[in-house]
Amino acid sequence: MTLPLSAEALAQQAPDGIFIETVTSVTHYTDRLFRFRTTRPASFRFRSGEFAMIGLLAEGKPLYRAYSIASPSWAEELEFFSIKVPDGPLTSRLQMVRPGDGLLMRKKATGTLVLDALTPGRRLYMFSTGTGIAPFASLIRDPETYEKFDEVILTHTCREVAELKYGFDIVEEALGDPLVGEYAQGKLRHYATVTREDYAHTGRITDLMTSGKLHADLGVPPLDPAVDRGMICGSLAMLRDTRDLLLAAGLDEGSNATPGAFVTERAFAE
Ligand code: A2P
Numbered sequence: 001m002t003l004p005l006s007a008e009a010l011a012q013q014a015p016d017g018i019f020i021e022t023v024t025s026v027t028h029y030t031d032r033l034f035r036f037r038t039t040r041p042a043s044f045r046f047r048s049g050e051f052a053m054i055g056l057l058a059e060g061k062p063l064y065r066a067y068s069i070a071s072p073s074w075a076e077e078l079e080f081f082s083i084k085v086p087d088g089p090l091t092s093r094l095q096m097v098r099p100g101d102g103l104l105m106r107k108k109a110t111g112t113l114v115l116d117a118l119t120p121g122r123r124l125y126m127f128s129t130g131t132g133i134a135p136f137a138s139l140i141r142d143p144e145t146y147e148k149f150d151e152v153i154l155t156h157t158c159r160e161v162a163e164l165k166y167g168f169d170i171v172e173e174a175l176g177d178p179l180v181g182e183y184a185q186g187k188l189r190h191y192a193t194v195t196r197e198d199y200a201h202t203g204r205i206t207d208l209m210t211s212g213k214l215h216a217d218l219g220v221p222p223l224d225p226a227v228d229r230g231m232i233c234g235s236l237a238m239l240r241d242t243r244d245l246l247l248a249a250g251l252d253e254g255s256n257a258t259p260g261a262f263v264t265e266r267a268f269a270e
Contacts, residue, residue: 002057002058002059002060002093003093003096004056004094004096004097004101004102005057005102006100006101006102007021007022007100007101007102008102009102010056010057010101010102010103010104011102014057014062014104015062017107018062018104018105018106018107019041019044019104019105019106019107020102020105021038021039021040021041021078021102021103022038022039022099023036023037023038023097023098023100023101023103024038024039024077024099025037025099026097026099029162029163029165029166030160030162030165031084032084032163033081033083033084033166034081034084034095035070035080035081035166036079036080036082036097037078037079037080038077038080038103038105039077039078040075040078044078045109046069046073046109047109047114047115047116048069048073048114048115048135048138048139048141048142048144048145049111049113049114049138049139049231050069050111050113050135050138051068051069051109051110051111051135051265051268052066052067052078052105052106052108052109053066053067053106054067054080054103054104054105055090055103055104055105056090056093056097056103056104057104058089058090058093062104063089063090063093064090064104064106065090065091065270066268067080067082067134068080068081068111068113068131068135068233068265068267069109069135069138070134070135070137070138070170071138071141072138072139072141072180073138074179075141078105081131081134081137082095082268083131083269083270089270111135111265112263112264112265113135113139113231113233113263113264113265114256115139115142115144115145115148117254117256117259117260117263118229118231118254118259118260118261118263119229119254119259119260119261120148121149121227121229121261122149122150122151122227123149123150123151123152123153123220123227123228123229124145124149124151124152124153124229124230125155125229125230125231126139126140126152126153126154126231126233127155127205127230127231127233127234128154128156128232128233129156129205129235129267130158130234130235130267131267131268132232132233132234132235132238133156133166133167133170133233134233134267134268135231135265136154136233137166139231140152140154140170140171140174140180140184141170141173141174141180141184143179143180143183145183146180146183146184146187146188147183149187149229150187151187151189151220152187152189153189153191153220154171154188154189154190154191155205156193157195157204157234159194159195159196160194160196160197161197161199163194164192164194167190167192168190168192171188174188191214191217191218193205201217204238205238206238206241206242206245209242209245210245222249223245223246223249223250223251224249224250225249225250225251225252225261228251229251229261229262230242230251230263231262231263232262232263232264232265233265233266233267234266234267235266235267236266239264239265239266242264243262243264246261246262
């Protein structure tokens with residue numbers, strides 16, 4: 001198997017018209033999850049919450065996957081949060097990157113988990129499972145989120161407690177950030193649950209919404225299409241079930257072309 005190449009070596013072999021960025025840091029959270037940062041091309045623009053196609057050379061050929069950009073649109077570096085799939089064509093290689101290695105990135109970012117795709121509201125729910133938290137890692141560090149909403153509730157559900165750590169790290173970073181901290185303080189709330197271990201909060205977010213426990217724990221009223229907005233990112237099954245609950249509460253699904261009360265996007269999967 002080809003190992004990741006240094007940025008210089010990759011630049012010599014990569015196709016034209018692609019950004020070649022340098023990995024600047026890597027943090028491994030569990031044997032299934034890691035976070036990494038790269039340099040950002042000066043000409044690369046994106047909206048917080050969007051995804052990009054990133055990749056490596058695999059046996060000499062570029063191999064790309066969609067990755068939510070976890071850093072906010074104003075940040076100097078790009079951040080990504082990834083699963084590691086032992087036999088995954090990309091992640092089996094990507095999990096070996098180290099600072100100085102090169103990463104391929106296509107030049108356009110896109111996506112529906114953007115503030116522009118939501119109609120105005122007061123309370124924004126961000127529902128995530130697993131690596132589906134990545135686009136929200138971007139949005140909770142963007143001051144515009146707090147200019148548009150009075151309350152921002154980030155929910156993150158994983159199988160195990162260790163998988164929640166990245167969420168706690170980015171919430172701490174948002175609250176402590178010199179630029180975003182004063183906006184986020186008093187508005188950003190984090191609700192973390194696990195489904196396969198004991199913890200302070202347990203259960204799928206869909207079950208916690210249906211039983212009313214989520215709202216009771218947070219001390220907020222039931223979903224109301226007049227004030228509540230939502231963004232959903234997780235597995236296909238999680239998207240479907242959470243979407244059904246929001247539709248049942250009277251929220252309509254939006255898109256870039258037609259903003260609505262909530263938007264959805266599938267988390268990266270290999
Ligand atoms: P569970 O442990 O009950 O399957 P995965 O790693 O499979 O994507 O799961 C990440 C988290 O999402 C797990 O806590 C899992 O709970 C939860 N989950 C899986 N499917 C759904 C669903 N349809 N609705 C809500 N949560 C889900």
